[in-house]
Every structure is written in structure tokens, then in C-alpha cells.
Amino acid sequence: MIIPILRIFDYEKAKEFYLDFLGLQLDWTHQFEDNMPLYVQVSSEGDVLHLSEHHGDASPGSSIRIQKKSLKQYQKKLLEKNYPHMKPGIEETPWGTLEVTVVDPFSNRIIFYEDKK
Template sequence: MSLGTITPIPRSFDEAKTREFYVGFLGFKVDWEHRFEEGTPLYMQVSKDGCVLHITEHFGDCSPGAAVRIVASDVDAYQAELIAKQYKHSRPGVEDMPWGSREMSIKDPSGNRLTFFSNSPEISS
């Protein structure tokens, strides 16, 4: 028996702001999107490298304000890339945590917190 990867599902309330944040700012790409029909809530998959998220506008799929931790090979390089974009809603910083990781937390437009982290060599991912 073994377990596979997980797919977090953050809640979204505004499609345009969500796309601007995940695609324009964080650099994810839209893999696919689904609506049951025109004018109904969006459900889409975005990805960047090995990180995959499903984002939903559907009531009841999940609660807003979720927290997701995402391993980053070099959180400092990613932070520099994001700062260079001069995104008006976020200028994230990186912190050294007492448990040995370097972390950058960013809230999306719906209040979900994404924490990108790199571990020190003595801590495994």
C-alpha cells in the first residue's frame, strides 16, 4: 500500500483576480478549466513545475482561508522573481523559521495562505 500526491483545492471568489494572482503573479499556468454551463462557477487546474492546485468557485467544495505548504527548491530565488514583478497586492518576504526552513507566505485574493518553503539540508522535504 502506498499513498500518492495530494491536490489542494483553494476557494476562489473572483475569477479575474484569481487568474491575475496565480498566473500573472505566481507564474502558474492553467492546465484546464471546467464549467457545467455558461455562467456557472469555474473549477480549474493550475500548475507550476511539480505543484498542482485545483481552484474552485463552487459553494461547498472547501472553505476560504485554507493554508497550503509548497516545497520550493530555492525560495529566495522565487521571492526575487516575484518582487521583480512589482505586483501591487503583494511584496512577500522570506523568513528563517526556528525549525530550520526558509519560508515565504502569501495570501491569495480569497484569503488562502500559500507558504513556499525550502528546507535546510538536515531537514527532509
């Protein structure tokens, strides 16, 4: 299994985006001691992401692609949440996919995609 690591700078903003908006679940958090950076695992339907406040774990502004079933339904759920910072649309690509792109508060781009049938 490949698990991407995305750089975050603020755990509360990350929770608002990844848990409340995207609907991922928090699996665990790790912190060496109080007032140290957090390292977090979130997941949904077998997809797993690690989010890290540690300098050097990842570069902000990364891009990842996640295959998603029922992409149109997922996009509709995202819009219903009325998240003030993102209203993602659906793009039909020339390479035969439907795609929904979101950008987290730390400039990481997540492209959810589904192959057109």
C-alpha cells in the same frame, strides 16, 4: 498525489494572482454551462492546485505549504513583478526552513518553503 482545492470567488482575480504573480500555468478549466461556477487546475514544476468557485468545495482562508527549490530566487522573481497587493519577504524559521508566505485575494495562505542547508 495530493491536490489541494482552494476556494476562489472571482476567476479574473485568481488569474492575476496565480498565473501572473505566482507564475503558475493554467492546465484546464471546467464549467457545467455558462454562468456557472468555474473549477480550474493550475500547476508549476509538478505542483498542482485546484481552484474552485463552487460553494462547498473548500473554505476560504485555507493554508497550504508547498516545498520549493531555490526559494530565494523565486521570492526575488515575485518582487520583480511589482504586484501591487503583495511584497513577500523571506522568513527563517526556528524549525529549519526558509519560508515565503503569500495570501491570495480570497484569504487563502500559501507558504512556500525550503529546508535550510
